[in-house]
Amino acid sequence: MSVFAGLVEHLADLxxxxxxxxxxxxxxxxxxxxxxxLVHPLSRAAARGQRARAALxxxxxxxxxxxxxxxxxxxxxxxxxxxxxxxxPLSGCLPGLLQLPAFFLLYHLFSNPTIGGxxxxxxxxxxxGAPLGGRWxxxxxxxxxxxxxxxxxxxxxxxxxxATFNVRRARxxxxxxxxxxxxxGVGAVIKATPYLSYFTLLTxxxxxxxxxxxxxxxxxxxxxxxxxxxx
Numbered sequence: 588m589s590v591f592a593g594l595v596e597h598l599a600d601l602x603x604x605x606x607x608x609x610x611x612x613x614x615x616x617x618x619x620x621x622x623x624x625l626v627h628p629l630s631r632a633a634a635r636g637q638r639a640r641a642a643l644x645x646x647x648x649x650x651x652x653x654x655x656x657x658x659x660x661x662x663x664x665x666x667x668x669x670x671x672x673x674x675x676p677l678s679g680c681l682p683g684l685l686q687l688p689a690f691f692l693l694y695h696l697f698s699n700p701t702i703g704g705x706x707x708x709x710x711x712x713x714x715x716g717a718p719l720g721g722r723w724x725x726x727x728x729x730x731x732x733x734x735x736x737x738x739x740x741x742x743x744x745x746x747x748x749x750a751t752f753n754v755r756r757a758r759x760x761x762x763x764x765x766x767x768x769x770x771x772g773v774g775a776v777i778k779a780t781p782y783l784s785y786f787t788l789l790t791x792x793x794x795x796x797x798x799x800x801x802x803x804x805x806x807x808x809x810x811x812x813x814x815x816x817x818x
Contacts, residue, residue: 588702589703592702592707599712602617611797618801619800686805693798694798750782750784
């Protein structure tokens with residue numbers, strides 16, 4: 588935690604001439620971008636996996652004809668086909684899962700009053716008057732919105748726009764393949780994934796503002812990345 592806190596402070600110092608009092612918030616956005624760049628190869632692999640699954644559809648159609656109404660045998664055959672072709676139906680989940688440690692680090696870093704036995708200096712940083720260690724409930728408890736409330740309203744608006752973009756794009760382009768439907772649970776996950784973006788609103792409302800910035804930045808990155816990779 589101390590090492591990670593030092594990294595955030597160092598990034599904030601580098602950005603301070605450009606963002607002044609909001610340098611720590613800018614450092615979190617930059618940190619998020621660096622994390623997303625690190626997992627970008629996995630995102631590209633997930634896009635290739637989707638194309639590979641689409642290429643298997645003629646063979647899966649043959650399996651459906653062969654096994655008829657025997658759903659258990661069909662599911663087993665589809666899983667064996669995926670394994671033989673080295674195509675994972677869950678590869679698209681990896682980029683999101685690998686980001687969780689970074690999110691929890693930020694969550695704990697801006698939730699603890701002390702780090703390494705010393706006061707947590709990061710809690711003194713703000714974004715336009717909103718403490719990075721504060722929460723939406725703190726703003727509501729303050730009896731008014733003010734500049735801190737406007738920060739959260741802006742984050743909520745970004746999340747809503749990104750979520751709506753994801754859902755509309757999924758309706759236009761995402762089709763659950765026949766093969767995915769035969770892998771238990773995968774078809775339902777693929778259909779529901781675009782709507783999960785709306786749950787980000789709840790996350791932003793309950794976590795510290797620093798973690799909320801990570802979530803909003805990462806969610807926006809994902810929307811742009813998918814629009815490019817899944818054209």
